Amino acid sequence: MAAITPEIENVQEEASTQRKTPFMEMVDNLRRSTSGKIGLFIIVFHILLALTSPFIVELMPQDPFTREAGRNAAPSLQHWFGGDEQGRDVFTRTLLGGRTLLLVTIFGTTLAMGWGSFVGIMLGFLGGRADEIIMRLVDAFLAIPWLLFLLLIVGIVGTEPWIQMLTLGFFYGIPAVRVSRAATHDYVTREFVLAARARGEKKITVMFRELLPNVLDVLLVEGAMRWSWMLLAFISLSFLGFGVPPGGERTDWGLMISQSRRIMALQPWATFGPIIFLSSLIIGINLFADALAKALGLDRSQGAPV
Amino acid sequence: MSELLVDIQDLSVGYTTKYGKLVHVLRNVDLQIGRGETLGLVGESGCGKSTLGQAMMGFLRSGSKILGGRVTYQGHDMFAMPAKELESIRGRSIALIPQNAGQSLTPTLRVGKQIVEALELNAQIKGAEADARAVELLGQVRLPSPEEMATRYPHELSGGQQQRVAVAMALAGNPDMLVLDEPTTGLDVTTQAHILELLRDIVKEMGTAMMYISHDLGVIARVSDRVSVMYAGEKVEDATASQIFKSPSHPYTRGLLESIPRLTLSGIPKSMPGQPPLPATLPGCHFEPRCEFATDICGTTPPKLEAISSAADNNGIMSSHFARCHHWDKLAKADFSEELKDAYQDVRKKDTAKPAITITDVAISYYRPGFLDNLMNTPHPPDTVSNINLTVNRGETVALVGESGSGKSTIVRAVSGLLPAKDGAISFENFDLTTDVDDRPMELRKRIQMIFQNPDASLNPRHSVTEILDQPLKLYFPNMSAAERDKRKEELLDRVRLGHRYLTRYPGQMSGGEKQRVAIARAFAADPEVVLCDEVTSALDVSVQAAVLDLLADLQKEHGTTYIFITHDLAVVRAFADRVAVLYQGRLCEVGTVDEIYAPPFHPYAETLLGAALEPDPDMEPKLLAGDTPESSPPETGCPFQRRCPVRVGEICDTTMPDWVSPKGAIDHNIRCHIPVEELLAMQTEPIAAD
Structure with missing residues (x-):
């Protein structure tokens, strides 16, 4: 009888790094990436700011909704970013301006990635006639200029945050269908999927237990990127007057830029605040998404096919 | 006479991990290759x-660096040479033939054009002359x-x-040296045999030296003059092929050598436990x-590479037998061919006549007629698999070979029900x-299970062993409690001889x-x-292959499991199967017990x-009977082997x-050929003249 002792270890392998789960591996890689840490810091800063800004503004002597700063006032010690065309304090308005934006886009992205990847994985796995038909529909949707569609729906139904969440979530899920379907195709022919099918697992089990963990990497990175695009989309809506409606008790960076647009050439400071805040958030998301892709071993330059 | 072409002296190569640790890959390797010599390089x-x-x-x-030593090629130090000069040596004087030629050829260029490019670069000929030479090279590698x-x-x-095209491209610069990295791995046995003969002939004709890297000892034995055995980045033995x-x-x-199944010895070979350590990590001998x-002494003092004997080969060139072992003298004395026989132990023993799976007249097709095909009544192509009749008895192993x-x-x-049969x-x-x-x-579903070829692909990379084993347990035993499952998982790991700590891996x-x-x-x-x-077993190292076969045989003994075993490796079949079915183009050619299949009369295939x-x-010497022209679909009528058969009778075959x-006296032996069995027997027992 041949004695089989596979117990001989590779003595020198770093025992601690050997037992890592793939998730820990990813966290480990992320921690080594400076740009990823910066990106994450910026994102966390913005989210914390959005959560706490009403209380911060409360404590400050300036009020974002009263016209006390003077119309188009230049920055001063009292009003750090100056005043807008109605004489409101730009600094406090900027602090508050990301709240609706973040609320809508975070939930919108989650919704988009959720339904998009569910449908994508299902189509990628099942294939067949349904796949053909739905993918042509997806193509058709992708061909329509999305901004027009968004304007139409938001214009008809209203500018409530939950409506925007659902609308953006729906439209941004469409490209996610493509991406997750393509990522699924890479795995569907693998033998572990075949093994699960041969074992007689339910289709839904195969999708969630076998396929999802493998395409999750792509979906995470894709989700982070979608988020930054959705931010831009929402800002555009606001700019056009369909995001956060003007004159209400809410402020928004897109709206602020739009309102200060006419005098931008003469007195640009009223737009500086929202522009800096918005771009820092988007840069932060991009840095983080890139670092995440690297940490997961995906190369975004080769990219997921959309 | 034997001028050195390559002289590697004391070469050490390593790289630094992302944790800042230095890892050796090669350690103090000495290697010499003379003009026209073929060196085989083996190891796990x-x-x-x-x-x-x-x-x-x-x-x-990238990331690796030379830690010491030199590589000298025709007197030039390869790592001290300016990039320009190195470029002029590569391709022209040394050419590489990679493992997967399909991936090394550009998919968008005709192969002739690709060879012309190699010629323009490495042989400085252009235009019509290059075109003509490309065709000549393709002929030289015996492409029809x-x-x-x-x-x-x-x-x-x-x-x-x-x-073959890759070989032709490598020959474009008329090189002095070919480096072949597993060039036949992944090819069919007949194709492999043809390519090896081609390489041998080319080397003989052109006086090219070869360094042939392979894990397949059969291939190494066929092509090499001298063999170097690598282990954990060190050369552990170096001698002529016959030594x-x-x-050894x-x-x-x-x-x-003891762990590979052989055509001539039945039974499962001994396996080597464990796996190679990283180079330069043990104080003594790494083995x-x-x-x-x-x-x-082996655990404390590293052995030196010693010359243990010298002998002159056919050309009068002295060559020494080197081994890196403290105890080589004990090993060198023992008669290896006698010991080899003891290494194989027979597993065939079962005589159950109770059928488990009966396959009757089965036909399977991947062809799915589209709407237009139905409308226009397009004729269906022949079924991928047809006319299969096979009985698999309980507790036996039936091998499907082809x-x-x-x-x-x-x-x-x-x-398994993944691709339901069309007929039968x-x-x-x-x-x-x-x-x-x-x-x-x-x-x-529970009673029929499947194991796949490549464990890299058949295990979900995102699941730990616990999750992997939980899946069938949850599916087939829904009433099992978590504690019972844990116990069962440990039992299963025991059975496949893995420690319980593997659960979290x-x-x-x-x-x-x-x-x-x-x-x-x-x-x-x-x-x-x-x-x-x-x-x-085909994706596994030889030392592991034997252990896996042995494990399967043990499990069969304990549980009376029936195996249907697919393989292209005839030696594995010999070691492991009870009965064999030989298939060509989805049709059965020959069915019989292992001993019957491995003795004449044979089906020509x-x-x-x-x-x-x-x-x-x-x-x-391999016997190359039929050509290796590939066929992609079975013939419409007649014997499936008709187009490649070396002993075709005539019209009737088509x-x-x-x-x-x-055949007479057979227990369970059936052949499907128009040549009468007696004639086949007579033809095949005659010694075949070597050409």
Whole structure:
């Protein structure tokens, strides 16, 4: 009888790094990436700011909704970013301006990635006639200029945050269908999927237990990127007057830029605040998404096919 | 006379990990290759063979660096040379033939054009002259109708033909030296045999030296003059091919030779425990943990590479036999061929006549007529698999053998329900197995399990071993509590001889052999009665292959499991199977017990396969009967082997499917050929004249 002792270890392998789960591996890689840490810091800063800004503004002597700063006032010690065309304090308005934006886009992205990847994985796995038909529909949707569609729906139904969440979530899920379907195709022919099918697992089990963990990497990175695009989309809506409606008790960076647009050439400071805040958030998301892709071993330059 | 072409002195290569640790890949390697000499380089995966081959061309993987030593090629130090000069040597004087030629050819260029490019770069000829030379080269690598071949795109060629084109490209610069990195791995046996003969002839004609890297000892034995055995980045033995194979003097070489199944010896070979350590990590001999001859000194003092004997070869060139072992003198004395016989132990013993799976007149097709095809009544192509009749008895192992495309996997997929049969009947007790797996009762699914070829692909990389084993347990035993499952998982790991600590590991953290054990444990979690094994050992190292076969044999003994075993490796079949079915193009050619299949009379196809199979014996000559022209679909009528058969009778082969004939005195032997069995027997027992 041949004695089989596979117990001989590779003595020198770093025992601690050997037992890592793939998730820990990813966290480990992320921690080594400076740009990823910066990106994450910026994102966390913005989210914390959005959560706490009403209380911060409360404590400050300036009020974002009263016209006390003077119309188009230049920055001063009292009003750090100056005043807008109605004489409101730009600094406090900027602090508050990301709240609706973040609320809508975070939930919108989650919704988009959720339904998009569910449908994508299902189509990628099942294939067949349904796949053909739905993918042509997806193509058709992708061909329509999305901004027009968004304007139409938001214009008809209203500018409530939950409506925007659902609308953006729906439209941004469409490209996610493509991406997750393509990522699924890479795995569907693998033998572990075949093994699960041969074992007689339910289709839904195969999708969630076998396929999802493998395409999750792509979906995470894709989700982070979608988020930054959705931010831009929402800002555009606001700019056009369909995001956060003007004159209400809410402020928004897109709206602020739009309102200060006419005098931008003469007195640009009223737009500086929202522009800096918005771009820092988007840069932060991009840095983080890139670092995440690297940490997961995906190369975004080769990219997921959309 | 024997001028040195390559002289590698004391070469050490290593790289630094992301944790800042230095890892050796090669350690103090000395290697010399003379003009026109063929050096074989063997060892398990991860022993530094490929790195050595690449270093010889002055190439290191990014991140790797030379830690010491020199590589001298024709008097030039390869790593001290300006890049321009190095470029002029590579391709022109040293050429590489990679493992996967299909991937090294540009898919968008005709192969003729690609060879012309190589010629323009390396032989400085242009225009019509280059075109003519390209065709000439294609002829030289024995591609049929070279002019026509030159106009094809790589995807229009078979794997063997692509490999020939790669050889032609390598020859473009008229090199002095070829580096071949597993060039025939992944090819069919017949194709492999043809390519090896081609290489041997080219080397002889052109006086080219070769460095042949392979893990396949049969291939190495066939091509090499001299063999170097690599282990953990070190050269452990270096001698002429006949010395290595007849009187191996390092325990590792012996271990390798004892762990390969052979055509001539039945039974499962001994396996070598463990796996190679990383180079330069042990104080003493690196083979010590796995060595059965090890003594105290082995653990503390690294052995030196010693010349243990010198002999002159046929050309009067002196060559020494080197071994890196403290105890070589004990090993060198022992008669290896006698010891070899003891290493193989027979597992065949079963005589159950109770059928488990009966396959009757089965036909399977991948063809799905589209709407237009139905409308226009397009004729259907011949079925991928047809007319299969096979009975698999309880507790026995039936092997399905054939080249790629012979329909082995297709049949197994039909039995597993992944690709339901189109016609015929497959039954298992009272169950009908022509149904899709989704329509089968859970009870039936549980009793038939499948193990796949490549454990890298068949285990989900995102699941730990616990999760992997939980899946069948949850599916088939829904009432099992978590504690019971934990107990069962430990039992399963015990059974496949893995420690319990493997439960928390992910596939990426295990070696190939360990992964395949987990895959086996997963299949046995269901307590199956029939296990379908699809090339389960072909992705594994030789030392591990024997252990996996042994494990499967033990599990069979304990549980009376029935195996349907797919493989292209005839030696594995010889070692493991009770009965064999030989398939060509989805049709059965020959069925019989192992001993019957491996002795005449043969079906001409079985004879071709056996003739092309290589044994680790430098004196063995393969018999190349049929050509290796690939066929992609079965013929419409007649014998499936009609187009390649070396002993075609005539018209009748094209029109009529031969009947099953049973040779006299056979227990269970059936051949399907128009040539009468007596004649086949007479033809095949005659010694065949070597050409």
